[in-house]
Amino acid sequence: MSTTSVVSSPHLQLPDTQAVLTVLATLADINLNANVAKLVTINAGVQVGITKVNLTIADVDAQLELIVRLGHLADIVERVFQSLDLNPLLINTLNGVTAALDNVVGEVDGLLGSITQGGTTLSFLVDNLGNIVQQVGGTSSIVGNYLQNMTYTGTSQSVGNGLTQKTYSYSALGSLVNIVFNSAGQIVQAAVAKATGSGSSGSSGSVSNSTQSATAAVSSVLARN
Structure with missing residues (x-):
């Protein structure tokens, strides 16, 4: 299982006085790719982009946060691993069935x-x-x-x-x-x-x-x- 993330800054902290934010282009790309013993194949992802933003904030305490939840997909993969851990012979059985079918x-x-x-x-x-x-x-x-x-x-x-x-x-x-x-x-x-x-x-x-x-x-x- 591989998880890749390209996020420039998940949290943006602003001072209490004044901040000027200028964004030309920023991109958040989060992907989850998993393939477990030919039982489960998952390819899911989220892509968020912002272009050409000019923001001035004064006398405000603010925080910008990006949250992407892939927990359910991770739970699926985790349950598959647990099943294989309890029944390791499943991998050999699956490989044998696949070879016979081919x-x-x-x-x-x-x-x-x-x-x-x-x-x-x-x-x-x-x-x-x-x-x-x-x-x-x-x-x-x-x-x-x-x-x-x-x-x-x-x-x-x-x-x-x-x-x-x-x-x-x-x-x-x-x-x-x-x-x-x-x-x-x-x-x-x-x-x-x-x-x-x-x-x-x-x-x-x-x-x-x-x-x-x-x-x-x-x-x-x-x-x-």
Whole structure:
């Protein structure tokens, strides 16, 4: 946690007789930046400025005071530190969960297979939104969605860590596809389980499929963590 303060004079004491105050420019900039174990991130601040002030005070006892209260934010950070002090294993747990999440998200896109048609290779994959994406060379285009273009086989199983694998039939490539969802229903992995032997009409050539199932992919990700 770092707190920075640039204040020229927080208190201005005036004599009892007479004072002449001329201010061309003064700036008070107070910032609170805190990041605790990826639990709490705070960035708050106050900026106060005065420009071109000419003030004459006679026979007055006065005091000018600038108060900026960031106590509540500091209390939040302090409570987080106290919790970590009582439960130091929380830091290791949080780091492990973050690493596992990063690895799973990094493997969201799942290659379904490819078709050679007219000398051109068309590759198909599922993105994290459930779209079926066709790739030709360096060009990608959405050609469908797993909900509309695949048929749920009714097979579902838990693969741990709140992930659920469901098997769909994709007749366009003649294959069964395992799609893994997290607890929020978002896709984290898609992979071909096996080819069913039937492809879509009008396609020529061979269909090449991924040999790694979603279960193995997720298991390897979790094993690394």
